[in-house]
Amino acid sequence: MNLATKPEAAPSENASSAASEGRVRLSIEGAIARITFDRPAARNAMTWRMYEELAQACRSIAASPAIRVAVLRGAGGKAFVAGTDIDQFRAFSSGNDGIAYEEKVEEFVGTLEALSIPTIAVVEGWAVGGGMALANACDFRLATPGARFGVPIARTLGNCLSASNVQRLIATLGLDLVRRMLLLAEMPKAEEMPAGYVSVVPPEDIDTRLDELCTRIIGNxxxxxxxxxxxxxxxxxxxxxxxxxxxxxxxxxxxxxxxxxxxxxxxxxxxxxx
CATH class of the missing domain: 1.10.12 (Lyase 2-enoyl-coa Hydratase; Chain  A, domain 2)
Incomplete structure (x- = not known):
């Protein structure tokens, strides 16, 4: 899956080669694992290092039977994940590089999707491209009002998604909305997403709602x-x-x-x- 994108309101935020490589941090609090995408200066755009750290965090969670729920969240409060860092694609020289990339990212998204415990994505701001894929791989999504979801590659990079990842989106969002996201490059707000896909929560209440959801899951x-x-x-x-x-x-x-x-x-x- 090609997960690169560039948010329409932040044209340089995930393409800066000057930004740090970022980190994906794992912390464990009792039965709750928290995965934080920590690259706020670049709207948490994913570098190869961050993808590898995400996979390692998932492996650590899978090996810890005491963990009952995992929460994924972007640092800085302005984005969940704003795609893959576009600057990394400068090294691509042929279509075969794209195939290798798709296969590798499929592995990362699949590792998250395969976690045996419920997962919750907390979306504040952008969940774009790679962020859309990762949020979509979670079991539940909480979002602040106005948070945006999408894969607007038809007007940004001009690349495509793999068939397996289009299928993932169709399975959760339905064919009509996926067509609009991909062919019209639409970026729906959280309030416009299908019923049940995301719970929209005021910023001042999102931590309370998150705690309630975690508590309910842990009790099952x-x-x-x-x-x-x-x-x-x-x-x-x-x-x-x-x-x-x-x-x-x-x-x-x-x-x-x-x-x-x-x-x-x-x-x-x-x-x-x-």
């Missing part, structure tokens, strides 16, 4: 959440995807037995993820 059965995410992932690629392994794992778990006992005893269940 972790095996049920993980298995459900995997079923959804499989169905996106195969409408007849097998599920016997997942059903067997869930119904054979100690958590399922705890859930039944707690329900019959009229007490809250104590989930252990086992």
């Amino acid at each position: 059965a972790p095996i049920t959440l993980r298995v459900t995410k995997e079923i959804i992932r499989r169905l996106a690629h195969n409408p007849n995807a097998p599920d016997a392994d997942l059903v067997r794992e869930t119904y054979g778990s100690a958590d399922f037995r705890e859930g039944v006992d707690a329900f019959l005893a009229k007490r809250p269940p104590e989930w252990r993820g086992e």
Whole structure:
């Protein structure tokens, strides 16, 4: 997927070779993992280093069973991620470079998408190109009023998306909106996105709403959440995807037995993820 783009109101913000390479930072607070895209001077435009650090953060989260939810957010409060740093494309010399890039970024987005815990994107400002792909790969999105989503490559770089990533967008947004985003280079506001795709929250309330959402997720059965995410992932690629392994794992778990006992005893269940 070619994730490069340039926000219409910030023509030089993610193309500056003078900007630092940025960082993707991971912090863990109890059951919550927080991934921060930290390059605010460039609207958090992704460098190769940042993509690699995102993948490493996802691997660390996947290896930590105590983590129940992951929050992704851009530093600075003005952008989630404003695409891939365009300056990096100067090194491309042929279409084969584009194929290699698409394959590599597919790996990064796929790693995020494959996390077995629920993920939340907090979008303040721009979620463009790469930011759109990453936010779209999350399970939930919170956004401040006026936040913009899109992939306006038809009027910026003149490149294209891979078929697999167009399919990802269609699966979540619908064909008509994806056509408008890609063929007309539209950048809808959060308030204009399809119902259920994003929750629009006033800036002063977004941290409270985020905490409430994290608390609700953490209180749910972790095996049920993980298995459900995997079923959804499989169905996106195969409408007849097998599920016997997942059903067997869930119904054979100690958590399922705890859930039944707690329900019959009229007490809250104590989930252990086992």
